Amino acid sequence: MPGGRPRSFDADTALDRALEVFWRQGYEGTSLIDLTTAMGINKPSLYAAFGNKEELFGKVLARYLEGPGGYTSAALEAPTTREVVRLLVHGAVDLTTGQETAHGCLCVKSVQAGGPDAEPVRRDAVAARKAGEAALRRRLEQADDLPPGHEPADLAVLVHTVSDGIAVQAAAGRTREELTRVAESALHALFD
Amino acid sequence: MPGGRPRSFDADTALDRALEVFWRQGYEGTSLIDLTTAMGINKPSLYAAFGNKEELFGKVLARYLEGPGGYTSAALEAPTTREVVRLLVHGAVDLTTGQETAHGCLCVKSVQAGGPDAEPVRRDAVAARKAGEAALRRRLEQADDLPPGHEPADLAVLVHTVSDGIAVQAAAGRTREELTRVAESALHALFD
DNA sequence: GGGGTAATGTACCGATAGGTAAAAAACTTT
């Protein structure tokens, strides 16, 4: 059982190229030609390696969450609640205002995709968000240093909401410096 | 100089129908057939009355900002800073989780539209957001009851950011009850 | 009851969307 013609591209770097264009243009705003051009391959190769556009997006989203979005799970291991939240909101600023990446968050962008054929993509994004929020809630439920008057579940959603807002602001053109001040203001409001 | 055949539709209600579908499906996710079907007219009538898809969206966005989005300017007239912010965040919850409207915010959705041909739409949305933020900042600059340690400009952006986050959460399926708790948590963090 | 005028209905346009069939090319094994 031998192997045939070898691949002319690396699957992971091709996924990274696809991530760039999906991140910048969103699922609905990205065409197959955009993808194949960015990935340096042609359509049959794309389909053979990654499935159709929808499946490719699923793989790209997973790679996004584990790569650029990996700071979220790392943040949960910080010792204090304040530090956890600080890493989350500043991480959101860094992620969404990167100099070499598109501004905004792929997951936030995707959850807003409204077209009928984008619904599976939307569901993927919603599922990823739910998982992230559940992890943060569990972390906060085990904390003993919550800000006074805040329930763990509510605080988890609030922090998530601020992160989402940061992503929207970044996509709308707000600079990293401005959003860093926003993150600091949010921390000040919550913990000082 | 008489008028020819009269219109068979009311322009404002047609705009409202177009608003519904743009709100639900976004600019890129909405086709002309979606629009003409919802508006009850055919394409030549649409083009004669509203211009092309892009111009139609501009008129729809203006109508959205003055109608469902009108609570933002009304909120600025509240006597206290806390009341202004309270009206803004709870207004965002009401707007984005309406029972008879799509969940999420048209303006937030549009600012995330990434396709190349959606760029003028994105600019319209960004301009509307800038105007709203400037109005809030001016209102806060004249206040003498800001929460301690917050600058007016930073607070304006933070409140806007929380509203954006609420819109994203609503689009992702969060319920009105949950988001009401988020709004209350945000107020508590800022003012209590 | 005819002009003039503006909106409607129908049918169509080129371009592009996502997706695929089939043949040529590059490798491994025997």
Added chain:
DNA sequence: AAAGTTTTTTACCTATCGGTACATTACCCC
């Protein structure tokens, strides 16, 4: 070197996209 396997290349498919030409219809004015 020949058979078998898998990828690449090229060319093409149908459906739909936003947008429009043209003839028809319904109104006002005289």
